[in-house]
Amino acid sequence: MYSDMSVTKQMAPDTAKAVPEPTLKRLPLYHRFLKEWRQAGKESVSCTDIGEELKLDPTQVRKDLEAAGISGRPRIGYATAAVVDGIELFLGWKKVSEAFLVGAGSMGSALLGYRKFEECGLKIVAAFDRDPGKIGRKIHGKHVLALDKLADLTRRMHILIGIITVPAAEAQAVADVLVAGGVRAIWNFAPIRLRVPEHLILHNEDLYCSLASLSQKLAQALEANPAEAAPVRKTRTATFN
Amino acid sequence: MYSDMSVTKQMAPDTAKAVPEPTLKRLPLYHRFLKEWRQAGKESVSCTDIGEELKLDPTQVRKDLEAAGISGRPRIGYATAAVVDGIELFLGWKKVSEAFLVGAGSMGSALLGYRKFEECGLKIVAAFDRDPGKIGRKIHGKHVLALDKLADLTRRMHILIGIITVPAAEAQAVADVLVAGGVRAIWNFAPIRLRVPEHLILHNEDLYCSLASLSQKLAQALEANPAEAAPVRKTRTATFN
DNA sequence: TAGATTGTTAATCGATTAACAATC
DNA sequence: TAGATTGTTAATCGATTAACAATC
Numbered sequence: 001m002y003s004d005m006s007v008t009k010q011m012a013p014d015t016a017k018a019v020p021e022p023t024l025k026r027l028p029l030y031h032r033f034l035k036e037w038r039q040a041g042k043e044s045v046s047c048t049d050i051g052e053e054l055k056l057d058p059t060q061v062r063k064d065l066e067a068a069g070i071s072g073r074p075r076i077g078y079a080t081a082a083v084v085d086g087i088e089l090f091l092g093w094k095k096v097s098e099a100f101l102v103g104a105g106s107m108g109s110a111l112l113g114y115r116k117f118e119e120c121g122l123k124i125v126a127a128f129d130r131d132p133g134k135i136g137r138k139i140h141g142k143h144v145l146a147l148d149k150l151a152d153l154t155r156r157m158h159i160l161i162g163i164i165t166v167p168a169a170e171a172q173a174v175a176d177v178l179v180a181g182g183v184r185a186i187w188n189f190a191p192i193r194l195r196v197p198e199h200l201i202l203h204n205e206d207l208y209c210s211l212a213s214l215s216q217k218l219a220q221a222l223e224a225n226p227a228e229a230a231p232v233r234k235t236r237t238a239t240f241n
Numbered sequence: 242m243y244s245d246m247s248v249t250k251q252m253a254p255d256t257a258k259a260v261p262e263p264t265l266k267r268l269p270l271y272h273r274f275l276k277e278w279r280q281a282g283k284e285s286v287s288c289t290d291i292g293e294e295l296k297l298d299p300t301q302v303r304k305d306l307e308a309a310g311i312s313g314r315p316r317i318g319y320a321t322a323a324v325v326d327g328i329e330l331f332l333g334w335k336k337v338s339e340a341f342l343v344g345a346g347s348m349g350s351a352l353l354g355y356r357k358f359e360e361c362g363l364k365i366v367a368a369f370d371r372d373p374g375k376i377g378r379k380i381h382g383k384h385v386l387a388l389d390k391l392a393d394l395t396r397r398m399h400i401l402i403g404i405i406t407v408p409a410a411e412a413q414a415v416a417d418v419l420v421a422g423g424v425r426a427i428w429n430f431a432p433i434r435l436r437v438p439e440h441l442i443l444h445n446e447d448l449y450c451s452l453a454s455l456s457q458k459l460a461q462a463l464e465a466n467p468a469e470a471a472p473v474r475k476t477r478t479a480t481f482n
Numbered sequence: 483t484a485g486a487t488t489g490t491t492a493a494t495c496g497a498t499t500a501a502c503a504a505t506c
Numbered sequence: 507t508a509g510a511t512t513g514t515t516a517a518t519c520g521a522t523t524a525a526c527a528a529t530c
Contacts, residue, residue, distance in 0.1 A: 020497065021454060022497070025450040047511080060498065062512070063498085063499095073505080073506065076506070077512080109347050113346075121460070161455075199462075201459055203451060208269050210428075211361050213265040214426055215363065216333050221426075227401060228399065261521065301523075303488070312488080316488075
């Protein structure tokens with residue numbers, strides 16, 4: 001049965017079975033924790049160790065590591081450093097891809113400041129904006145270029161990732177330019193569902209969808225167990241002055 | 242069998258069956274689309290209409306609306322305005338809860354600028370930061386207050402939601418203060434898993450986890466179908482000057 | 483009436499969890 | 507050796523999709 005497994009792993013990447021989305025989102029949590037674990041000098045780790053830290057079922061942890069192609073040894077556990085390394089390899093964090101960020105507003109600026117993205121395979125090489133007041137400036141050390149140049153530069157520099165942080169109304173047009181320029185993946189922060197070709201990797205980071213889930217649960221919790229009413233105040237902001 | 246359904250709906254909210262997370266995240270998409278649909282003067286809408294727009298199975302749309310307590314009429318469809326309204330009601334967007342945002346860095350500032358949050362049940366009433374250079378200033382019209390005051394004000398103002406946008410190292414301490422102050426929900430943007438009491442609603446917005454999923458898929462896609470190599474350049478930034 | 487659409491139940495699919503064998 | 511842990515298969519659970527009845 002082992003031989004069957006290795007056949008699976010030798011399959012061409014495009015036919016390899018896709019790893020479940022939940023697994024992909026848990027792997028960075030393991031990675032983060034295991035870096036601490038390694039730092040603490042612990043050379044091996046068990047699924048139970050990881051599960052206890054992250055409040056996850058040990059079997060689930062084991063399955064996730066298996067999906068990432070990482071194996072351990074019965075009775076011993078996993079070699080901490082090998083898991084850290086294996087996760088980085090599996091997630092594609094070893095070779096960094098270049099990205100353009102479009103929309104140097106407040107969300108765009110925030111993302112330009114995330115230094116650790118480079119450790120996760122993402123290097124934002126420049127930002128683009130339409131606003132002449134922003135063009136030519138630098139934000140968190142990254143140049144802000146004229147939106148006009150996006151199409152040409154994306155193609156010439158073989159940029160693979162586009163990050164969209166423009167208002168919803170402009171997002172589709174930006175996506176079209178990025179796709180025409182040859183990007184392979186789009187990370188979309190605009191609250192709109194973009195139309196892109198089938199093969200393109202598209203991730204939506206729609207905060208309103210996240211918020212909806214939070215507010216529904218809060219509303220339900222408040223209905224079950226209401227908050228005591230706050231004392232009446234004339235104006236709330238008065239408190240802050 | 243209808244009578245059974247209404248019994249279900251009459252159950253106490255804390256015993257009502259939880260609505261699936263994927264459903265909660267799709268409802269805002271329907272809401273957004275149906276506002277346009279209504280704007281266009283279309284008074285009724287079918288699940289097929291919604292499904293075509295959002296590339297979703299019509300049956301799934303119907304189940305989602307059912308979960309939100311919204312019903313239609315065979316052959317006719319759903320009344321557009323009633324669905325818009327029903328989603329808002331179900332998601333708790335009709336009564337707005339007050340929130341404090343902690344950490345007036347770039348991500349915090351970005352969130353303070355999201356005007357539409359108030360239409361989604363979330364009113365950020367103030368921001369908090371430790372940096373004296375920020376305290377007393379306003380960001381996107383919201384006061385930035387001293388972190389010292391967080392505990393007292395959270396309690397006195399009966400704040401229900403805490404938004405955490407501080408660095409990972411400080412996030413747990415902030416969460417503890419918010420919890421002690423009585424918040425019922427935390428929206429956490431720091432890349433760390435917080436420990437909070439069981440009953441507390443906690444949503445993690447961990448961009449590194451999202452990014453991991455994107456980078457893994459990109460790495461896999463590039464392996465299957467590599468990008469042509471970019472022409473060699475001495476320094477990349479030279480292009481921008 | 484006929485046909486389109488919702489309402490509702492059943493089947494499928496995928497992820498999680500449980501059980502247990504293999505192994506160091 | 508015995509016991510802890512991985513490896514692997516089976517069972518469960520939940521969400522999606524399909525089938526079909528109800529209805530306007």
